[in-house]
Amino acid sequence: MPDSTPASIPEKPALEGLEDKWGPAWESQGTYRFDRADAIARGKGSVFSVDTPPPTASGSLHIGHVFSYTHMDLVTRFQRMRGKAIFYPMGWDDNGLPTERRVQNYYGVRCDPSLPYDPDFTPPLQGGEGSSGKAADQIPISRRNFIELCEELTAEDEKQFEDLWRQLGLSVDWSLTYRTIGDHAQAAAQRAFLRNLARGEAYQADAPTLWDITFRTAVAQAELEDKEQPAAYHRVAFHRTDGDGDIHIETTRPELLAACVALVAHPDDERYKPFFGTTVTTPLFGVEVPVVAHHLAQQDKGSGIAMICTFGDVTDVVWWRELDLPNRTIIGADGRIIAEPPAAIETDAAKATYAELAGKTVFSAKARTVELLRESGELIGDPKPISHAVKFFEKGDKPLEIISTRQWYITNGARDESLREKLVAAGREISFTPDHMRVRYENWVGGLTGDWLISRQRFFGVPIPVWYELDADGEKGAVIVPTEESLPVDPSSDVPPGYSETDRGKTFVGEVDIMDTWATSSLTPQIAGGWVTDPELFDLVFPYALRSQGQDIIRTWLFSTVLRAELENGTIPWKNAGISGFIVDPDRKKMSKSKGNVVTPKGMLDDHGSDAVRYWAASSRLGTDAAFDPQNPKQIKIGRRLAIKVLNAAKFVYGFPATGDVSLDAVTQPLDRDMLAELASVVRVATESLENFDHARALETTEQFFWTFCDDYLELVKERAYGTGEGQASAVAALRTAIDVFLRLLAPYLPFATEEVWSWTHEDSVHTSAWPTVADLGSPADPDGLLTVVSEALISIRRAKTDAKASQKTEVLSATITGPAQLEDGLADLKAVGRIAGVTFVESDEILVTDIVLAEAPE
Numbered sequence: 001m002p003d004s005t006p007a008s009i010p011e012k013p014a015l016e017g018l019e020d021k022w023g024p025a026w027e028s029q030g031t032y033r034f035d036r037a038d039a040i041a042r043g044k045g046s047v048f049s050v051d052t053p054p055p056t057a058s059g060s061l062h063i064g065h066v067f068s069y070t071h072m073d074l075v076t077r078f079q080r081m082r083g084k085a086i087f088y089p090m091g092w093d094d095n096g097l098p099t100e101r102r103v104q105n106y107y108g109v110r111c112d113p114s115l116p117y118d119p120d121f122t123p124p125l126q127g128g129e130g131s132s133g134k135a136a137d138q139i140p141i142s143r144r145n146f147i148e149l150c151e152e153l154t155a156e157d158e159k160q161f162e163d164l165w166r167q168l169g170l171s172v173d174w175s176l177t178y179r180t181i182g183d184h185a186q187a188a189a190q191r192a193f194l195r196n197l198a199r200g201e202a203y204q205a206d207a208p209t210l211w212d213i214t215f216r217t218a219v220a221q222a223e224l225e226d227k228e229q230p231a232a233y234h235r236v237a238f239h240r241t242d243g244d245g246d247i248h249i250e251t252t253r254p255e256l257l258a259a260c261v262a263l264v265a266h267p268d269d270e271r272y273k274p275f276f277g278t279t280v281t282t283p284l285f286g287v288e289v290p291v292v293a294h295h296l297a298q299q300d301k302g303s304g305i306a307m308i309c310t311f312g313d314v315t316d317v318v319w320w321r322e323l324d325l326p327n328r329t330i331i332g333a334d335g336r337i338i339a340e341p342p343a344a345i346e347t348d349a350a351k352a353t354y355a356e357l358a359g360k361t362v363f364s365a366k367a368r369t370v371e372l373l374r375e376s377g378e379l380i381g382d383p384k385p386i387s388h389a390v391k392f393f394e395k396g397d398k399p400l401e402i403i404s405t406r407q408w409y410i411t412n413g414a415r416d417e418s419l420r421e422k423l424v425a426a427g428r429e430i431s432f433t434p435d436h437m438r439v440r441y442e443n444w445v446g447g448l449t450g451d452w453l454i455s456r457q458r459f460f461g462v463p464i465p466v467w468y469e470l471d472a473d474g475e476k477g478a479v480i481v482p483t484e485e486s487l488p489v490d491p492s493s494d495v496p497p498g499y500s501e502t503d504r505g506k507t508f509v510g511e512v513d514i515m516d517t518w519a520t521s522s523l524t525p526q527i528a529g530g531w532v533t534d535p536e537l538f539d540l541v542f543p544y545a546l547r548s549q550g551q552d553i554i555r556t557w558l559f560s561t562v563l564r565a566e567l568e569n570g571t572i573p574w575k576n577a578g579i580s581g582f583i584v585d586p587d588r589k590k591m592s593k594s595k596g597n598v599v600t601p602k603g604m605l606d607d608h609g610s611d612a613v614r615y616w617a618a619s620s621r622l623g624t625d626a627a628f629d630p631q632n633p634k635q636i637k638i639g640r641r642l643a644i645k646v647l648n649a650a651k652f653v654y655g656f657p658a659t660g661d662v663s664l665d666a667v668t669q670p671l672d673r674d675m676l677a678e679l680a681s682v683v684r685v686a687t688e689s690l691e692n693f694d695h696a697r698a699l700e701t702t703e704q705f706f707w708t709f710c711d712d713y714l715e716l717v718k719e720r721a722y723g724t725g726e727g728q729a730s731a732v733a734a735l736r737t738a739i740d741v742f743l744r745l746l747a748p749y750l751p752f753a754t755e756e757v758w759s760w761t762h763e764d765s766v767h768t769s770a771w772p773t774v775a776d777l778g779s780p781a782d783p784d785g786l787l788t789v790v791s792e793a794l795i796s797i798r799r800a801k802t803d804a805k806a807s808q809k810t811e812v813l814s815a816t817i818t819g820p821a822q823l824e825d826g827l828a829d830l831k832a833v834g835r836i837a838g839v840t841f842v843e844s845d846e847i848l849v850t851d852i853v854l855a856e857a858p859e
Helices: 018-029 036-042 063-081 097-107 143-168 183-198 254-259 314-322 348-357 362-376 417-429 437-446 517-521 524-529 535-541 551-569 601-608 610-618 634-654 670-691 695-721 725-746 751-761 786-803 821-834
Strands: 047-051 085-087 109-111 139-141 202-212 224-240 246-251 260-265 279-281 288-293 305-309 384-393 401-410 431-433 467-470 476-480 508-510 544-550 574-580 812-819 836-843 848-854
Touching (some): 018 143, 018 751, 036 085, 036 535, 047 063, 047 535, 063 085, 063 143, 063 544, 063 574, 063 601, 063 610, 063 670, 063 695, 097 109, 097 143, 109 143, 143 601, 143 610, 183 517, 183 524, 183 551, 202 314, 202 384, 224 254, 246 305, 254 260, 254 362, 305 314, 417 437, 417 551, 437 551, 517 551, 524 551, 551 574, 601 610, 601 634, 610 634, 610 695, 610 751, 634 695, 634 725, 634 751, 670 695, 670 725, 695 725, 786 812, 786 848, 821 836
Parallel strands (some): 109 139, 544 574, 812 836
Antiparallel strands (some): 224 246, 224 279, 224 384, 260 305, 279 288, 467 476, 467 508
């Protein structure tokens, strides 16, 4: 700390321009660069590694990103100042459906893999102007042309994202950036898949598949979203084959009658016990199906007995599998009724009825089926309108269907009890903040109904790295895999070992499906940490110290990362999981793109400054939802006021002359010592809070005392600080010591304002300086409350002057001050700041200022 007043303080410190000043400075100085050599020298225990969420590079970041990424940055900055070697990369999740959809709308194109590559192709649109987003209005292009456009647009989006993250002040090491579509990430994802395959954890199977008819792709359980939709119950008569009447069922999906394979009721339902083991025939089609029992049937739903179709919903899949029923799927990948009826439909009349439905959409088929049921007399009464939850792909806008397809899966514990137990144990080994978020993870693991479907019938993603042998009839046979050394590969254009391109389509064929984007981003610790390719680095950083993320992707990103680490490494991927809450609008509704109530952060950062926005994010504890009103961002305004106060208070403090020693040895006055003791208590609380990932408590404690320091202590000692002698030196030393500590306490929250002030008196960065300790304040004893009681007395003096309608500068000829014994130690400062000539002190439990005699106010 310099012994004289710094010369570099601006005349009028301001927040404006600090992001542009310090962002480039941090980059050029390597302030946040991971020092690998130092980390190796100090050992694995010196490293704090962060598994950073790679944001989806398709569109724009929203305020929720700023919220959770700031939370991650706060604890990382704290750990850096605690002396840790920080491994803090940034990734971009740039493959998958969101990117494809954005490219389609942005350029007015869609992918048609049957088309040849056009090296001179120019897209019809740049920016989506005039695009309707409908496939019919988009120009079909080759897969290679489409992927080139995906690469081009994601590169632009990622640059904009990086600029915003830099403006926000994220202290990542930008030299560690990766892309989930890059060669390094592709090789890691394919390597992990091949090892899963070799160990029997990856497999291919024909199975009922959740299918999005808009995107023409399979969807995993973790990507589902329930949406309330209007529907109707149709009461339909099934005919007992013994001729003794009908059994009535109620269904919302009469169009699936041709796919019916059984009727099901609860085994305890007395109404239907007599019929278990008998058969009925289906209306319209006359197919004989059994009546069976299963515990998932709901006695109080509809008529208490339901039809099992292949497949109307996920419960149908469970019934079909557990009751070993036939498969009579009638819905195709395009969402229409397929042309060929199930083999069970045998009569000419039934086939003619089916022909009326073939080729229709599900909606049209339902309407025609209801007409046919009315004509046949098998529809009982009128349909009853209802509203019920229907499963959608989280990025889709049409209900999902379930069709039979051949897909790739990775085991996830749904059918492996020992793996499920390992995953639950891994969740208990990870420290969740807040702790109750672990329950969401455990509920997800316990509720899994099938293995992880990872194949997607899309274009822009990591190719599944296999080929298939073809027999003489062109049927697929054994799987051919590449060597790990050859990764990454694209089976649609690369050739397997021992084959040539001329063999394609004759003796081998390449897999055309890609991996689900989560199959890549579930490996972010391995990708960023150099798994296999850089074992020295991987050993340093893995398992990571921290994963920060939103609560809505516990079931996807968090779970899948734990799964991949368990399967590949036999360990947890990180020790701590910090889970942020949601951002809600003033009506307490979650902000989301689908609801149209999101706020993009660029304007907020420009209008209020990054420190102010970070303060708003930091004010909420992990796991707690935060309300945000863009029309009246109160918390952001409070943060801006705090950042400005840091600049101005520091300038004021450095304006006091430092004529001698400004070290702790110079702090001799009781009030100064008590202030530093109070500050030491703040340091203890802030440190403990940040160690426990409670950034909000650390900020609240620091901020509260900072305002006490500015509003009370500074006012009390400023007269002495302008003076001379031992008292003046004590005040200046205490003031400068306190500012130095406050800057470091606030540095994670207000990185730009604190760095600006720090630069006035230091050559290094506040962000690489040591986190303050109690020892920095002389390891003082607990505060004795002197600052508190003197501050209360000052308030009483000011109130007395106000009541007398006198200026605060008016001199006081005499006054009586009562209060606790320690108050007497602060009377000299009280007299100075209150302009009191004579004081009579009376010891008392109550603090009062009485008998004030004011001098005449000057004209």
